[in-house]
Amino acid sequence: MNRKIVIVGLGLIGGSLAKAFQKYTQCQIAGIDRNPDVLKAALECGAIDKIASEADIQEADVLYLCLYPQADIDFAAAHAHLIPPHCVVTDTCGIKAEICAHLPRIAREHGFAFVGGHPMAGKEQSGFTSSDADLFLDASYILVPCDAPQQAVGLLKEIAKALRFGGTVEATPEKHDRMIAFTSQLPHVLACAYVMSPSCPEHNGFSAGSYRDVSRVANINEALWAELFIDNREALMEELDILIANITMLKDAVSKKDAEALRALLCKSRQIKEMLGE
Amino acid sequence: MNRKIVIVGLGLIGGSLAKAFQKYTQCQIAGIDRNPDVLKAALECGAIDKIASEADIQEADVLYLCLYPQADIDFAAAHAHLIPPHCVVTDTCGIKAEICAHLPRIAREHGFAFVGGHPMAGKEQSGFTSSDADLFLDASYILVPCDAPQQAVGLLKEIAKALRFGGTVEATPEKHDRMIAFTSQLPHVLACAYVMSPSCPEHNGFSAGSYRDVSRVANINEALWAELFIDNREALMEELDILIANITMLKDAVSKKDAEALRALLCKSRQIKEMLGE
Numbered sequence: 001m002n003r004k005i006v007i008v009g010l011g012l013i014g015g016s017l018a019k020a021f022q023k024y025t026q027c028q029i030a031g032i033d034r035n036p037d038v039l040k041a042a043l044e045c046g047a048i049d050k051i052a053s054e055a056d057i058q059e060a061d062v063l064y065l066c067l068y069p070q071a072d073i074d075f076a077a078a079h080a081h082l083i084p085p086h087c088v089v090t091d092t093c094g095i096k097a098e099i100c101a102h103l104p105r106i107a108r109e110h111g112f113a114f115v116g117g118h119p120m121a122g123k124e125q126s127g128f129t130s131s132d133a134d135l136f137l138d139a140s141y142i143l144v145p146c147d148a149p150q151q152a153v154g155l156l157k158e159i160a161k162a163l164r165f166g167g168t169v170e171a172t173p174e175k176h177d178r179m180i181a182f183t184s185q186l187p188h189v190l191a192c193a194y195v196m197s198p199s200c201p202e203h204n205g206f207s208a209g210s211y212r213d214v215s216r217v218a219n220i221n222e223a224l225w226a227e228l229f230i231d232n233r234e235a236l237m238e239e240l241d242i243l244i245a246n247i248t249m250l251k252d253a254v255s256k257k258d259a260e261a262l263r264a265l266l267c268k269s270r271q272i273k274e275m276l277g278e
Numbered sequence: 279m280n281r282k283i284v285i286v287g288l289g290l291i292g293g294s295l296a297k298a299f300q301k302y303t304q305c306q307i308a309g310i311d312r313n314p315d316v317l318k319a320a321l322e323c324g325a326i327d328k329i330a331s332e333a334d335i336q337e338a339d340v341l342y343l344c345l346y347p348q349a350d351i352d353f354a355a356a357h358a359h360l361i362p363p364h365c366v367v368t369d370t371c372g373i374k375a376e377i378c379a380h381l382p383r384i385a386r387e388h389g390f391a392f393v394g395g396h397p398m399a400g401k402e403q404s405g406f407t408s409s410d411a412d413l414f415l416d417a418s419y420i421l422v423p424c425d426a427p428q429q430a431v432g433l434l435k436e437i438a439k440a441l442r443f444g445g446t447v448e449a450t451p452e453k454h455d456r457m458i459a460f461t462s463q464l465p466h467v468l469a470c471a472y473v474m475s476p477s478c479p480e481h482n483g484f485s486a487g488s489y490r491d492v493s494r495v496a497n498i499n500e501a502l503w504a505e506l507f508i509d510n511r512e513a514l515m516e517e518l519d520i521l522i523a524n525i526t527m528l529k530d531a532v533s534k535k536d537a538e539a540l541r542a543l544l545c546k547s548r549q550i551k552e553m554l555g556e
Contacts, residue, residue, distance in 0.1 A: 120486040121487075122486065122487065122488075142483065142484060167483065169483035171484075178477065179485075180484065181477075182477035182478070182481065182489075183485035183486070183488070183489040184486070184489070186472070186492075187489060187492040188488060189529075191547070192524075192528060193524035193525040194468070194521060195547050195550045196520075196524045196543075196550070197460055197464075197517060199459075199517065201553070203457065203460065204554075205420065206398070206449075207461035208398040208399055208417060208462070210466060210494075211462070213492065213495075214465040214469075214491065216491055217491075218547045218551050219551040219552070219556065220547060220548050221548075222544035222545045223541060225544055226544060230535050230537055233533065233535065237529060237532060237533060239475060239477065240528075240529045240532075242474075242475050243471055243475065244525060244526070244529075246471035247467060250470060250471055250518075251467075251515060251522075254514060254518075255511065257508050259504050262508065263500045263504045264500075265470065266470055266498050266500035266504060267500045269474060270496065270500060272473045272474070272496065273493065273496045273497040276478075276479065278493070
């Protein structure tokens with residue numbers, strides 16, 4: 001694996017991609033970030049080989065957009081004239097409807113390929129200082145090909161394998177966003193709602209794994225997630241309504257002291273986990 | 279540490295206590311379980327030194343009740359006449375109001391000491407086969423002394439230290455149950471409500487840590503938890519109402535596309551976690 005890579009945005013995800021490329025491939029990595037301190041740090045630790053010039057974009061084999069959704073679209077629109085036809089452009093955003101409403105069109109107009117991408121890995125901490133070459137180890141990598149040629153999708157899969165992702169799945173933007181509303185956005189809303197209880201500040205000494213797990217992602221990057229939640233609001237609100245209805249159903253059984261109904265509901269949950277082998 | 283210990287109920291918690299005593303102390307452990315296969319397994323692996331006879335109860339320094347709440351009360355009532363005055367009886371139940379409405383009275387009537395206890399450790403799997411000498415490593419141990427003499431509380435603290443618990447806290451039954459509703463019961467209700475979404479069976483390939491963490495405890499022992507939820511229904515329902523209100527507040531901000539309000543709410547959650555050093 002020896003390609004010219006440009007990574008735009010060296011935060012947690014972009015920085016981790018750069019470090020993974022350096023650790024596991026022979027690719028040449030050029031980086032872009034609006035923060036000069038981040039670029040300096042990335043150069044100094046060897047996460048990037050150089051700060052990307054216009055010429056680097058013009059020669060890129062793969063360009064990773066690792067900004068927030070709207071910023072990714074803006075960057076691609078502003079630099080599309082530099083991107084060569086053989087280049088595969090991809091993003092790492094947590095939602096795809098908005099990205100896929102713009103990027104495939106920009107790509108078509110300028111003759112390069114766009115494939116949506118979402119590495120299913122994260123951390124409670126954000127920024128380059130939290131980035132890690134092994135953040136993606138065994139993680140799933142979701143690809144949203146839209147109308148990109150299979151060759152472009154194949155290249156991203158090959159890279160994902162080299163970077164030690166656990167596997168790739170393909171989805172439409174709609175399926176991606178619907179699933180992410182459940183697997184990722186809902187737990188983040190939940191964690192935030194959970195820690196707002198007046199009991200939370202007193203939890204020390206009275207808590208263990210279940211507190212730790214449900215509250216973990218409440219340490220949230222509010223600017224990023226507010227944008228993600230609002231961009232995916234239909235799917236997220238549907239999951240929130242389902243969740244509130246299910247909590248209410250359990251609450252009603254508790255309220256009525258209906259042990260049989262409560263056991264039946266809890267049993268159903270256990271069986272779902274068992275069916276999934278978890 | 280060289281005491282005579284009787285453990286009633288060799289499930290996940292009782293079995294783990296037995297194994298921890300064997301690993302970290304010189305105590306003699308006698309076990310009671312209604313399932314002869316469990317007693318056989320516990321004897322064979324050395325978790326207990328013997329099956330407890332009436333004489334063992336009559337000589338016990340500490341007796342651990344590790345059954346479900348009502349069964350603990352029933353066992354104590356039926357065997358109270360055997361328990362010697364120097365013995366400290368404790369339980370390991372997840373809620374304390376019901377236990378502490380009965381056990382201190384039974385203890386007073388028969389002249390032994392009762393101290394409520396709650397090791398803050400667990401697993402998704404239950405039963406003796408899942409028990410582990412190191413289940414309590416660094417876990418908090420909540421003691422609910424009620425009207426027990428300080429010496430009895432001190433002995434349980436000394437044992438907890440020997441068994442490598444992380445620390446002990448003392449609480450009234452009311453405070454214990456209120457905190458547990460938040461730290462433990464609420465995450466269990468949440469996990470069960472969460473996996474009931476029709477999206478759950480499709481999550482593979484689209485999920486990562488936040489799915490795994492919030493759904494983990496949905497693999498629930500429904501008989502035990504239905505009893506715990508209903509016994510603690512007032513505190514649990516209060517936390518459920520608070521949670522539903524907080525989720526709804528976040529949902530309203532998403533629904534109105536009010537990025538500013540949403541960021542403010544998420545920021546509040548992040549600050550709570552930061553204030554707690556998490």
